[in-house]
Amino acid sequence: MGETRPLPGEAAALGAWLHSRRLVLLKALLTRVERARTPERTARVLDAHWALLEQAESHDPAAARSALGYPAVGNWLARTLEAGPEGLPAALAGSGPLAAAVAATAGTAFGLDLPAPGGRLTLPGLGTYLTDAPCVRLEAAGDGVSFTPRGGRTVRLPRAAVLGHGYDAEQAPWRPLRGLEGGFAVLDDRDPHLGDGTRHAGLGGLRPVTLGVPGEADAWHRMWKRALRLLREADRERAAEVTGLVRSLVPVLWKPQGRASATRMAAPWAVLATRPHTPEELAEVLVHEVQHSKLAVLEGVVRLSRPGTEAVFQVGWRSDPRPLDAVLQGTYAHLALADLWDRLARRAAATPAERAAARGRRADYLTQVDHALFLLLGSGQLTRQGTEFVEGMRRRNARLTASGGRDAHGVAVAADKLTNGHFG
Template sequence: MNPLEIPGPRLRRMGETRPVPGEAAVLEGWLHSRRLVLLKTLLTRAERTPLPAPAAGALRAHWALLEDAEQLDPAAARRALGSPAAGNWLAHALAAPPGEDFAAAVADLGALAAVVALATGADFRLDLPVSAGRLTLPGLGAYLCAAPRVRVAAHGGTVTFAPPDGAPNSLARGALLRHEVPPAGPWRPLNRLPGGRAVLDDRDPHLAREEGRTGLAGLLPTTVTAPGEAREWRELWTRALALLRDADPERAAEVAALVRTVVPVRWKPDGRASATRLAAPWAVLTTLPESPEEMAEVLVHEVQHSKLAVLGGVVRLDHESAEAVYRVGWRSDPRPLGAVVQGTYAHLALADLWGRLADRTAAPAAERAAARRRAADYRTQVDHALFLLMGSGQLTRQGTEFVEGMRRRHERLGSPGGPAVRAAEHTDRGDPAGNAEIAADRLTNGHFG
C-alpha cells in the first residue's frame, strides 16, 4: 500500500495525542483501506495456492458474500471489517504456512463473511466448520456444537443455527448483533461493556493460537469463567469511564468511541500488564486492573497505541535500523526507534491524563498530589524520549511533523519538577492522610510500549 501524503498540520495535531473532532472517522477510513489491501493480498495468495476443490469453492462463495454485503451497506461492512477480531484472523491467515494450515485459515473467512453479512442485513446460508466444539462468529460470540459443521442461515430478522443431527436454534438478528443473552440454547454472546461499543472478548480463536511468550509479549489470553468475573470487568470499565468523564470528557468520549474489545489476559504470577496488537487496533489486552484509575490509564495508553498502529499502516514515520536501539525510562530493554515513537506517544497521553486527574477539585488532596507526581514522572520520561527521537536522524519528514506535535503538547504540559510539582511535594510532607496517595503511586507501569 502506497504511503498517504498527510498534511503536516494534521500530523502535528495527531502527535499531540489529544482527541480531534472527526479523527475517529479518519482513522477508521485508513484502517478500512489497509484491511482491504490485506484481504486482497490473501485472496491473491489463495488463488496461487493449490487448494482442495471444496476449499476453493467455499472461498469463492465467502468472498462473493463479502462483496454483496458491502454493496448492501458499505458503512456497516466497514465497521465489521474494522473489528479487532477481523485483524487477528487476517494476521493469522497471512502468516499461515502453505498446505493444511493455510487451507484451514482461509476456511475461517466464512465466519467473518457471516459477521459482515449479519451487520449489513444481508441474507445468506453457509455451512461453517466447528473447532473445539464451537463455531465462533468473530466479535459476536460462539455457537456450541459437537458436530464438525453447522449451517448458519440469515433471512430477514432471523438467524438460524442448524447442526446436521440436532434441532435448529433461531435468534433475532438484532438481538445477536446487540450481544443480548438468549433465555436458553447453545448460543453464547460476548459480554457487552456499557457506555460504548466495546465487548469483553475472551473467545477469539485466532488470538488464542498466539499463545506463548513470543506471540503476545508474554501475555496469555484467558477465559472469563469464575462467577462474577464478567461483572467485575463491567464495573471497572464503567467506573473508569466515569472517572475519565469527570477529569477529561473529550478523552472519555474517545475511549468509548474507539475501543471495540477488551481482552482478558494473564501474565506472570500476580503481574499486571497491558498491550495492543498492531494487527488489531481498538482491542485492549490487559490483566484485570486493581482500580478504576488503573483501568483508565490502561484504556488511554492502549488507545494511543491503536491510533498510532493505524497511522503507521498508511504513513512511514521513521527509517528504522536494526542496529540503532535506544533506552527509555519505561523499559529496561533497548528499543528500536519505532517502539520509542509508540511509547513516547502513549506516555505523553498519560502525562496529560494524570495532570487532569490532579486538577479534580472534588478529589482528596493526597490523591491529587500523588497524581501530580505521577504526571511529572511521565513528563520526565517523555522529555528524555523526545530528545532521543529528535536527535536520531531516523525520522522521515512526516515523522518529524508528528514528533513536533508531541513536543508541542509536552511543552504545554509544563516542565518536570516545575512549581506545581514542588508545591504538591510540599503538601504531601505536611498531609497527615498520606495513605490515600499509595494506591495511585502503585499503579502499573507494565504497558508493553
C-alpha cells in the first residue's frame, strides 16, 4: 500500500478493517453506557436499538456492514464517545437514526419512535425527514417505509426510493441525499454530527454548510462527473478506486474565496471540500483525500509510528510544523498527486500547454515528497511496519522521478498555492 497505487483486493481489506473498527467502537460505547450511571430509560432505548442492529446484520450482513461503514456513523461515534457524563444521554439519541438506517438498508421490518431535533430526522447516508413535530414514528415493512410525525399525516414511500436517493416529489417532507453518478457516493450536506458540539474542532477551520441556493447541488454533480471523466481518461485504476471507496462528498466553507479539502480520521471515505472551480481541482481533491482515508483505516490495524513523541517537522505543503503522523499522512497523499499529474501529463487528449502544466505540478509534488521522505526515514520514530510502508513510498517516488525528470519550473509558486490547502 505504500506505493499509493490501487491493489487487487485492497478495497475489500480496507472495508473489513473499517468494519472491525466500527464494531470495536460500538462495543466500547455499549460498555461505557453499562458502566456509567446512565438513566434507565436511555439504557433501555439503546438496548432496543442495539437489538435492531443485530437483527439487521443477521438479515443481510453485507447491507448492514455497508450502512455501518457510512462516514457519518463515524462522526456520531466520535462525538458520542467524547461526550462527558452530562452530554452522553443526548448524544446517544443518534443510535436510533443509525439503527433505522442500517435496518432499512438491510431490508429488516421494524418500528421506532425517533426524535426530530430542530424539525429534522436525519438517517445517515439516506436523507432527512422535515417536520414540525418533536418526534416521528418510522416503520418499515416489506417494500415500504412510512414516516408519521406525532399528530400528523403518515407519508409512505417505497423502500427502494428511500435507499436509492430517488424520491423527488415537490416539497415532499422526505429529502433524500443526492446520489453522485458512477459510484456509491452521495452529496451529503445533512450530517448533524460533523463538527457538532466542538465548534468544528478538527476541521481545520472548515465549516459544514447546507446547500440552499437553487442549482448548487446540480453544480456539484456536474463538477463530479467532469472530474470522473478526467480521471478515467488519465488513470482508469485511480478512477475506479475513487468511485469504489468514496461514500460522501461533503460541501464546506473556508475563508472567503478560499479553497480547501479535508478528511476526518473518524469518518473515512468522506471528502470534505469547498466547491472546486475546475475538474482538475476536484480530481486532485478526490485522489488526495482518498489516500488520507486509506491511511486512516490502515493505521487502525497497523501501528506505523511509535507513540509518545512531541517532535515536529517542517514540510513543503504547510506553513506550520507538523507531527510525524501528519507528515506521514501528507507525504502519502502528495505522492499520489505526483502520480496523478504524471498520468495527466500523458493523457492523449491533453494539449501541449496542459502537458507542460501537469509536468510542472508533478515536479512540485515530487520535490515536496522527496524532502518529507528524508524526514520520515531519518526520524527514528517509525515502527518496522512503518519503515516498510515508507520504503514503498520511496520506491514509487524514485520511479516517478526517473520517468519524468525534475524540472524546477514553478515550484515556489505552486508550493505557495498548496500550503495549508488540505487538512487531515
